[in-house]
Amino acid sequence: LTEDLYCIGCGAKIQTDDPTERGYTPAAALRKGLESGQLYCQRCFRLRHYNQMEKVSVTDDEFLAMLNTISMEDALIVNVIDLFDVYGSMIPGLHRFAGNNKVLVVGNKVDVLPKSVKLSRVKQWLTEQVQAVGLRPVDVVLVSGKKATSIDDLLETIEEERDGKDVYVVGVTNVGKSTVMNQIIRAATGNKEDVITTSQFPGTTLDQIRIPLDDGHFLIDTPGIIHHHQMAHVLSPKELKLVAPQHxxxxxxxxxxxxxTLFLGGASRFDFISGERSSFTCYFSNDLKxxxxxxxxxxxxxxxxxGGLLQPPSAEDAENFPPLVRREFNVKVPSDIVFSGLGWITVRKPGKVAAWVPQGVDAVMRKPII
Ligand code: GDP
Known part of the structure; x- marks a missing residue:
């Protein structure tokens, strides 16, 4: 491109190179867009024509800049969190960016939790988890974007809490924000065409998708950031599919x-070092051996x-798989040992355990979810 072009939907700078980055437009669509004078990035195009939301990510700096602009707005902030990877879902400092704005927490992927789990307990637990990082949510709603569970509840809660203001939906990548947004759009617009409107800030890099609400306000989808300690960075997309629970x-x-010792495929390892013989409950994708x-x-x-018996990683990827790094935990009360992005093991009796995770991925101890 010789001159800078911007999407009239979201304001992102148009580029034709990287489909995963914002502003991406296939070259053919770019020509058509220029001819018609209606140049949309692929994401906005699909949303306009198919009501289909796609994910976009931005760099850490851009994400911070975006949070900063939100902090100056008078709005409801909706933070989408992956129930299966709460730790990897947290946005550092979100409570500061929220300022005086209300924050509503959405726990997504509730469909992966065992059916025997009491959702009221999970809700209470998630509230405590986000409070621990300084958030004071006005409410916590548990949904499944995939199964469209409780999307109506979510919409109702948003309507109640937004006090006639705009709504910003924020989340790191992979929490399922796009999936949830798609359900919201479906439920809120009943598949009407033209749900997005031109950005209020054309030519800026805010890259927000604005969905009009009934009263002239907007539901605004924002790009995510990639959490660098997610398992997503050490596994290939195919392997990630295997470890991310689908059911x-x-x-x-x-x-x-x-x-x-328990090996969680080849992706992580758990050592029971000392303590009384007891039971350890593993919560991982059913496909992880x-x-x-x-x-x-x-x-x-x-x-x-x-790479053989212990997969993922696959045989090809085993050579370049980061070494496992050991973290020891002294368990005093029943706790989950979390392998960020992979799952967790509930330890019930006091003892010493160690979690081994690929270098760069985190392991933490927390109060049991279940
Ligand atoms: P985003 O990066 O936050 O926009 O996340 P996506 O919407 O692209 O979803 C990330 C991954 O999580 C995809 O593989 C989705 O299929 C999956 N996903 C999203 N929502 C749900 C859900 O409610 N349940 C389950 N099991 N998976 C989900």
């Missing part, structure tokens, strides 16, 4: 003696079977 998780409980070994044999076992 209700069937927890598996192991009775472990001290000095036993768990292997039990003796702790003293574990290093050797991993070296021998990574």
């Amino acid at each position: 209700e998780i069937k927890p598996i409980t192991y009775q472990l003696n001290p000095e036993q 768990i292997h039990r070994t003796k702790l003293e044999k574990a290093d050797e076992f991993y070296a021998k079977h990574l």
Whole structure:
């Protein structure tokens, strides 16, 4: 492109190189857009014509700039969180950017939690989790974007809490924000055409999709940022599909003696170092194979079977897979040991355990979700 062109839908700078980045427009569409004088990026085009929302991500700096603009607005902020990866969903400092604005927390992917789980408890638990990072949500709504569960509740709550103001929907990538937005659009507009309007800030890089509400205000979808410690960065998209649960998780409980190890595929490892024999419940994708070994044999076992018996990573990717880094936890009360983006193990009795995660990915201890 010789001159800078901007999407008249979202204001993103048009580019024809990278479909995953904002402002992407296929070259053919660009020509047509220029001819007709209606140049939309692919994301806005699809939203206009198919009511289909696609994800976009921005850099950390752009994300901060975007949060900054939101902090100056008088609006309701809706923060979408992945229930399966709450830790990886948190936006650092969101409470500061929210300022005096109300924050509504949406726990998405409720369909992956075992059906036996009491949702009122999960709601209470999620409230505590976000309070721990400084958020004071006006409400917490549990939904499934995929199954369209409780989308009407969410819309009703948004309507109640927004006090006739605009609504900004924020979230890091992969929490399912686009999926939830698509359900909202479907429910709120009944598939009317032309749901987006021209950005209020043409030519800026705010890259927001504005969906008109009944009273002249807007529901605004914002781009996400990639959390760098997500499992998404060490696994290929295909492997990620395997570890990201697509269906209700069937927890598996192991009775472990001290000095036993569980391998979570080849992606992570859990050592029960010391304590009384007890049960450990694993919450991972049903497609992730768990292997039990003796702790003293574990290093050797991993070296021998990574990419083979222990997948993901696949055989091709095993060579470049980051080394597992060990974090020790002294469990005093029942706790979840979380392998960020992969799942968690509930430890019920006091003892010493270690979580091994690929370098760059986090492991944390938290109050049990279930
Ligand atoms: P975004 O980056 O936050 O916009 O996330 P996407 O909407 O692209 O979703 C990320 C991944 O999570 C995709 O693989 C979706 O299929 C999946 N996903 C989104 N919503 C749900 C949900 O409610 N349940 C389940 N199980 N998966 C979901």
